[in-house]
Amino acid sequence: MLPSIPTIPRLISAVAQRYADRVAIEDGPTRLTYLALDALRLEAARALMSMGVEPANRVAIWAPNCWEWIVAALAAHSVGATLVPINTRMKGAEVADILARSGSRVLFCIGDFLGVHYPDMLAARLPSCVERVVVLRGAHPDECSWEAFVAEAARTPPEEAKQRALAVMPQHLSDLMFTSGTTGRPKGVMTTHGQNLRLFAAWSEVVGLRTGDRYLIVNPFFHAFGYKAGWLAGLMCGATIHPEQIFDVEAVMNRIARDRITFLPGPPTLYLSMLAHPRRSTIDLSSLRVAVTGAAAIAPALVKRMRDELGFRVVTTAYGLTECCGVATVCSPDDDAETIARTAGWALPGIEVRCADASGLAVPPGTPGEVWIRGFNVMRGYFDDPAATREAIDGDGWLHTGDIGELDRRGYLRITDRLKDMFIVGGFNCYPAEIERLLCEHPAVAQVAVVGMPEERLGEVGKAWVVLKEGVELDEQELIRWSREHMANYKVPRSVEFVQALPVNASGKVVKNALRARGG
Known part of the structure; x- marks a missing residue:
């Protein structure tokens, strides 16, 4: 483990010198040494500077685990921007909301993934704050590819990027990670370079992550488990990162x-x-x-x-x-x-x-x-x-x-x-208030309550109790299909029960314990 390093860009500079020709990332045919990773993140940082990204601006990434994700994140950190990781399970409307609320100026996203072209999901919803969308892989001819983005680096001298990286301080924000809450809207959690590096240096020491480890990261990079306890901790220790997309x-x-x-x-x-x-x-x-x-x-x-x-x-x-x-x-x-x-x-x-x-x-x-x-x-x-x-x-x-x-x-x-109603589906936090808000956008739904129910493989899954609007019809499979189009898959209720009314207490609050007691 390296001595205490105050910021992520300084960390990458240090590990590039220490581990040099050791492989940092192995992703399909791409094998990046620590020196090559350092060079790529500085090149990408120069490209961001050429685009006008300033310290404290926000840069978002909406993509599955891949080497470009890591380089883009390190570039954002190196120019003093705040990284905004976005869940790949989210749909266009959910992503547009986070982009708008964070004020992200640049979005890195995947092209085709799981049968969907991701930029298409945002085509009619892209907030005005987003000035550039860079497609990491599989860009269409009218989209900015990763290669076209990197070419922008030529307009910013390397020394300027190095000076910008040195200006990043431990107390500066490293990331803004949106997590749901009982209000039903995701909230942006702000953390800094210094606190993340200190924490995962300690975590790595306890769990035994060490130089030479070959670290397979299945946990998504948009989550702290895959990002901070994942590739960031791995690079701190001199491990080789093996991203896995699904x-x-x-x-x-x-x-x-x-x-x-x-x-x-x-x-x-x-x-x-x-x-x-x-x-x-x-x-x-x-x-x-x-x-x-x-x-x-x-x-x-x-x-x-x-x-x-x-x-x-x-x-x-x-x-x-x-x-x-x-x-x-x-x-x-x-x-x-x-x-x-x-x-x-x-x-x-x-x-x-x-x-x-x-x-x-x-x-x-x-x-x-x-x-x-x-x-x-x-x-x-x-x-x-x-x-x-x-x-x-x-x-x-x-x-x-x-x-x-x-x-x-x-x-x-x-x-x-x-204490809250949160339940966990296969490792993903689900907040009923958020799912209920999304379900209430269906034109047939009058009221809905969602609770987590035990499930052997995933631990828990959501079940929705739904009151329909008067005079309309809707069946379970139709609502589940609609849900898959409007929210991340892990949020989609696995079952739906239609009821005339939801159980409420004297103050009118839904009694979810009574719903849980009814079972699946």
């Missing part, structure tokens, strides 16, 4: 065998799928060393099977949220299977975790309370939303997570419930 269990296992992957984080769904695959015993997974999971509860038996049947020497879990740069607690690799499965570990150095009662007092060990986090990793606030920031972070600097948990006498955290 999760196909057999393709992942074949890539592990072919590329001798050593480091494979992911949600429990990933490992369960590998264990259940009929050809697992015929594929060489012996290179695997470290698994880091989270986002959903796991059973002690799964930890044991990951060690015994998948060959992981290290299996650990962590807990965090976007508002604390992605992580706050982590288990030690030498913890027993029960601890790794039942807890989310202990707070990393410089971070405090408290379980508090309704009055804000810390509850005794073993007693449930709302999980609060305080430390250097807590976000700088929600973008352009001081009211929501004040609601989330109190006057003493505690971030109120909305999760219910308990600390044991060792200081290990166990998440027991969610």
